[in-house]
Amino acid sequence: MILTLLVMPVFGQSADGKWIGVQRVLDNGESDRIFLDLHQKGSDLTGTVTTLGHIYQVKGTMANGHFALFSSPQDSKPKLTGEVDGQTLHLTRDSDSFAAQPARPGDEYPPFEHIELPALHNVPPNGMAKTPPMGWNSWNLFESRIDDKTVREIADAMVTSGMRDAGYVYVNIDDTWEGVRDAQGNLGSNKKFPDMKALADYVHSKGLKFGIYSSPGPRTCAEYPGSYGYEDQDARTFAAWGVDYLKYDWCGARMTFSVEDLQAVYQKMGDALLKSGRPIVYSLCEYGNGHVETWGTKVGANLWRTTGDIHEPWTSMIGNITKQIPTAPFAGPGHWNDPDMLEIGNHHMSDDEDRTQMSLWALTAAPLLAGNDIRLMPASTRAILMNAEVIAVDQDALGQQAVPIKSGGLDMWVKPLADGSVAVGMVNMGATEATAEIKANELGLGTQVKSARDLWNHTSVAFHNGAYLAKVPSHGVLMLRVSGERQM
Structure with a gap:
């Protein structure tokens, strides 16, 4: 300072x-x-x-x-x-x-009190998020405009639209809900959220779960109070409100900590959540810094960001999913790599591009957190977000993350599934339509394919001479689920 x-x-x-x-x-x-x-x-x-x-x-x-x-x-x-x-x-x-x-003397911001970090230890797992979390987050569309009324309307729409029944159960408030701390250090909510416990109760009454946001720094990204020095107290407050999910964002922690401190800093809240008395999914948002995939489970986390923030264009989405590739060995039930939220339905990408994001997030076992206005979804967005066959790939019990086995104009991602079949996605990175060829022997299935299904067209397809060919539009995707004789 x-x-x-x-x-x-x-x-x-x-x-x-x-x-x-x-x-x-x-x-x-x-x-x-x-x-x-x-x-x-x-x-x-x-x-x-x-x-x-x-x-x-x-x-x-x-x-x-x-x-x-x-x-x-x-x-x-x-x-x-x-x-x-x-x-x-x-x-x-x-x-x-x-x-x-x-400025005059005294106008400077005072330095923050330095708090010593704990010695590293392994936080016991909370047993949650056996499949990637699914839900909705307020930031991508609403940012600081989110309020109690909007969250209630989103919760209603999660039910009436079919999103809840499709598996999207978390309704997560991002930054700018925070009030100020009282004389005892308790953090309240601000004027946009007059009663956070009542809001959580409303969300729960819809058969949904309630998520909230904080930072390990003195301030959050939007400069509201963070949990620095109040980890145990805030965890108890969140539990008392009925919080089911915490996104914990590094942004404001840069004022007091370095990247080398990441594990110890996140460990503090991991311990606090376990002591809170309520099961709470723990989501780290540290932008992929510090090789988080190697220690995320050690701090009790269920998911961790492997990338910077996603933005509107196709290039941002593809850039984020590419960063998933080296993290694949660290994904599995209860601990997931997170390439950030879905931009589907925010009108920044075409329907073909939205289908590609949904496919890639499912193939890489990524959390599926919608960021659009659920209240106003057109049929095309509903069909993408609620494609049950694609969601099943994301939620597969094996929890294995896909890796690309071919790249170039057409990238091929392959994900083994719990029933012995594989999901495969062919993404057309080019500017014009292209013909995709999927060969059974590249999938570890030999040449005898028992069955294959196009997950976007919802039709069975046939392999001929051990291969399947199909046209894929620019920035579009072909996604199949294929069963056969697995090669050992």
């Missing part, structure tokens, strides 16, 4: 100096101040930007009183833009515009 002697800015066309402003007021009433410590040399700007939950090293340039600050050379858009107007910086961050004034 910044603790240097404050120097008043040099005014005019310079942003040099230390500045303070309020960029927004959180839904829990806290002011999210932004503190800028900038150094200008000619047209070049460097320095730090500190908010409630984050510190960014920034670089940028000044031209005619205007500047743009980037936190990484790879950033496509600036972290912050602004202009100098005498003793005021007019700033824009994302879509928020606000002003910053010269």
